[in-house]
Amino acid sequence: MTDFKNFQVPYPVAPEYSTKTAYFSMEFAIHQPLKIYSGGLGFLSGSHLRSAYELKQNLIGIGILWKYGYYDQSRNQDQTLKPEWYEKLYSFLEDTGIKYQITVHDVPVWIKAYYLAPTIFNAAPLFLLSTDTPENDYLSQTITHKLYDSDTAAKIAQCMILGIGGARLLDELNFNPDVYHLNEAHGVSSVFHLMQKFGSKEEVKKRLVFTTHTPEEAGNEKHDYYLLNKMSFFNGFTVDQVKELTGMKGDIFNHSLAALRFARKANGVSRLHGQVSREMWKDYPDIPEITHITNSQNYKYWADKQLYNFEKTGDQAAFDDRKRYLKKRAFEIVADQTGQLLDPDVLTIVWARRFASYKRAELITRDLRRFDALMKKTKYPIQIIWAGKPYPLDYGAVSVFNQLVHLSKNYPNMAVCVGYELTLSKRLKQASDIWLNNPRVPREASGTSGMTASMNGSVNFSTYDGWICEFADHGKNCFIVPSPNYASMNIQEQDEYDLNKLYEILEKEILPTYYEDKDKWRKIVQKGMTDVVGYFESNRMAKEYYELMYKG
Structure with missing residues (x-):
């Protein structure tokens, strides 16, 4: 006793x-x-x-x-x-x-x-x-x-x-x-x-x-x-x-x-x-x-140990196979919730965390013409999943969540999940190739979700804020929206700049690398995995x- x-x-x-x-x-x-x-x-x-x-x-x-x-x-x-x-x-x-x-x-x-x-x-x-x-x-x-x-x-x-x-x-x-x-x-x-x-x-x-x-x-x-x-x-x-x-x-x-x-x-x-x-x-x-x-x-709780083992032994085929399996398994949860059956061979972007206005969950959808073209790409197809809990009385955040739900009804390759708690968080990190994080700089004190995404073979794609500033090596372990002098911009200008850069980096760097240079993509994934454990592990x-x- x-x-x-x-x-x-x-x-x-x-x-x-x-x-x-x-x-x-x-x-x-x-x-x-x-x-x-x-x-x-x-x-x-x-x-x-x-x-x-x-x-x-x-x-x-x-x-x-x-x-x-x-x-x-x-x-x-x-x-x-x-x-x-x-x-x-x-x-x-x-x-x-x-x-x-x-x-x-x-x-x-x-x-x-x-x-x-x-x-x-x-x-x-x-x-x-x-x-x-x-x-x-x-x-x-x-x-x-x-x-x-x-x-x-x-x-x-x-x-x-x-x-x-x-x-x-x-x-x-x-x-x-x-x-x-x-x-x-x-x-x-x-x-x-x-x-x-x-x-x-x-x-x-x-x-x-x-x-x-x-x-x-x-x-x-x-x-x-x-x-x-x-x-x-x-x-x-x-x-x-x-x-x-x-x-x-x-x-x-x-x-x-x-x-x-x-x-x-x-x-x-x-x-x-x-x-x-x-x-x-x-x-x-x-x-x-x-x-x-x-x-x-915490590595022990969050990381997929098999991915780390294959990375250490250099068994790249097993590494790729493990990541594909993790995606496929997570997509079953997404399909069960939403009816959207996603493809493990398609680049998958996930935005998942607390819904708060400065985190700009829906930023990528704000230019609907560009978003529609992105979602209908045939050469470089993509899939996007959203999840997260708005505070129930934050009506602005709830409204954003609901807008995304309605938008997802137009696209078989877009899903919005509910029940974003520890288990779904881990599964969606395993589901993602890209962990999208676009808070309005400098509003994010730290923002740790990208750390555990890296521990599950995902690549951070982020604005330059919070912990990312200590981690980022653009094109080597993540992709970063370059920071202009945000202080000279109003909120609308800042949002527009970030939105344009998101599309530019996604279309010119991320998608071509993922589909045309698998070795380079794997190197970025694995460097993110080792860099994050090197310094961003809770011990x-x-x-x-x-x-x-x-x-x-």
């Missing part, structure tokens, strides 16, 4: 990773059956915990057990997006028996803690908090029902469960970490529990580190001081005391700025994002230097967090 009253990680800790760390994240994508994530932030946290386990680091995860997950993505009668919420049941989680109360909106709310043991999915220990317990009134029970609830008060309460509730759990476990790591600012309310525990900002600062994922100031979570105070967010501190502690006057509390001012160290999630973050926060005093640790993904990232962020 696990001892939850004096918890220690249940494996021998490697001496270089002995610093005791608690890693707070709103979402964790550990494995397909545990649906407590929405997108990139969760994929990153999941890979981090997997690598922490592989390296035997003294780290535990703190998250929330979302009763209905993010949402289940299904379809209306006309194939358009239909969000649905189902109760999730997990026999593999252990009830710790730990129950305690925190105050939310002046009401005591019970929190129950569940445990995901490392051996279940090969990840560092993970504790998940839930308010869905009979001791609570119905409103309190619903706090941990839906990830990123659209109601403002509910979302603030969720942040409090993660922050104050998570910090309090560590006391219940008697874990007493050397480092509290906030992965994004959702858990910043933890600092108000730690202030009560350690007595001063200086003492809290010795123990807190912060990772920001937001590349623009407007994207940071902000709320009215008085609403937060009414919700008991400040855990007994008055608004005036909090303003004094955070140096934030006025009526608005900026969660990321508070996290920065309580942290001894902070980091962005790619080299470019580190630069963008330093520039973004440079006029704010009393914040730590912002370094960068580039996000990465490197987990190691860097210990070296750059957790140690003294």
